[in-house]
Ligand SMILES: *[C@@H]1O[C@H](CO)[C@@H](O)[C@H](O)[C@H]1NC(C)=O
Ligand SMILES: *[C@@H]1O[C@H](CO)[C@@H](O)[C@H](O)[C@H]1NC(C)=O
């Protein structure tokens with residue numbers, strides 16, 4: 087909270103400073119993007135499902151690992167990737183070069199066992215590298231006690247009672263929390279038997295930048311990236327993602343400076359952008375903003391409890407001079423996808439967020455393109471032309 091309050095003051099001061107300049111007119115954007123003229127290395131990667139123009143499904147990209155093709159879901163709601171060891175990794179290599187590790191999903195109890203390994207991934211000619219979990223085994227482990235390996239695997243997971251992993255889908259024991267995302271992420275990966283990966287490229291989502299493939303681009307179409315010409319970051323549009331921030335791919339955007347996270351792992355470990363939430367005619371509640379490509383629903387926390395029919399307004403970065411303005415109505419999960427369908431940014435349903443602010447889910451991208459400058463710590467939005 088303190089962090090957000092500090093940030094708010096900083097942007098107000100920045101706005102005032104800009105207005106004090108002699109040539110400033112009242113129409114000048116108070117939230118200009120930084121000058122990116124020097125940065126020219128960049129590549130646009132079309133989504134595999136670019137026909138998915140209305141964000142009904144999560145975006146996916148063709149990637150290759152050890153020369154083997156995989157389909158990766160591009161998720162801004164998490165950071166990190168799990169890759170099955172069968173894609174060109176052998177035990178000798180893993181034991182010698184990597185650290186034993188695991189990822190445990192607390193909501194579903196699935197444990198992914200394997201090795202943390204710095205792994206190169208080719209995303210459409212863009213070579214990226216990060217710490218990935220190379221999975222050697224996946225087990226259901228309700229009693230997992232944070233050792234390296236599961237001592238007593240259970241027969242089935244996720245569901246209540248006994249069921250097999252495919253039959254699980256209808257009776258998942260979901261938590262009405264944002265962590266619910268865990269379950270859908272697992273589902274996405276499990277239902278797709280072969281050749282799928284879940285690629286979390288979000289920031290401020292738990293893991294530090296060393297786990298984020300989009301934070302360590304080493305070459306583009308065979309040309310090594312150099313820091314004077316390559317600005318780490320991405321621009322998400324409805325048809326694909328730009329890797330590498332430039333003046334042209336951020337044209338038309340407004341941006342704010344992000345703060346480093348409390349206890350940041352390094353100097354590129356940025357926190358979530360600020361926003362304000364208003365429910366019905368209530369007062370504005372200060373919180374944080376996430377537009378999670380992994381989910382079609384939203385999670386909101388304002389000053390009154392979430393309830394069916396609530397009119398929700400989100401303004402980014404603040405209510406007075408927003409460059410992002412989103413409205414939707416609260417819909418219970420039981421009526422998912424049936425209300426507000428004439429509003430392109432209406433989430434399928436709306437749950438309660440654990441912290442103030444919003445996770446809009448991916449329908450947000452029907453109204454805005456989004457950019458993240460990972461080197462400089464800027465976050466921006468551009469309203470889509472109607
Ligand atoms: C992804 O790979 C598939 C199969 O190789 C190919 O048909 C498709 O054109 C590729 N899509 C993109 C956007 O690269
Ligand atoms: C996307 O949404 C618009 C407006 O609701 C609709 O007219 C269009 O058919 C949709 N396109 C697809 C591919 O679903």
Ligand SMILES: *[C@@H]1O[C@H](CO)[C@@H](O)[C@H](O)[C@H]1NC(C)=O
Nearest residue numbers: 152174175176177178179180
């Ligand atoms: C294991 O993988 C490494 C790195 O890819 C490779 O150099 C080595 O030949 C492989 N060993 C075996 C036994 O396959």
Ligand SMILES: *[C@@H]1O[C@H](CO)[C@@H](O)[C@H](O)[C@H]1NC(C)=O
Nearest residue numbers: 204206215216217296302304
């Ligand atoms: C970035 O990529 C390079 C080249 O693969 C690698 O040596 C380095 O460890 C990577 N850094 C991180 C933080 O993953």
Ligand SMILES: *[C@@H]1O[C@H](CO)[C@@H](O)[C@H](O)[C@H]1NC(C)=O
Nearest residue numbers: 365366367368395396397398
């Ligand atoms: C907001 O206030 C106006 C004027 O008092 C009222 O007409 C409207 O119904 C209120 N809207 C909601 C969603 O409560």
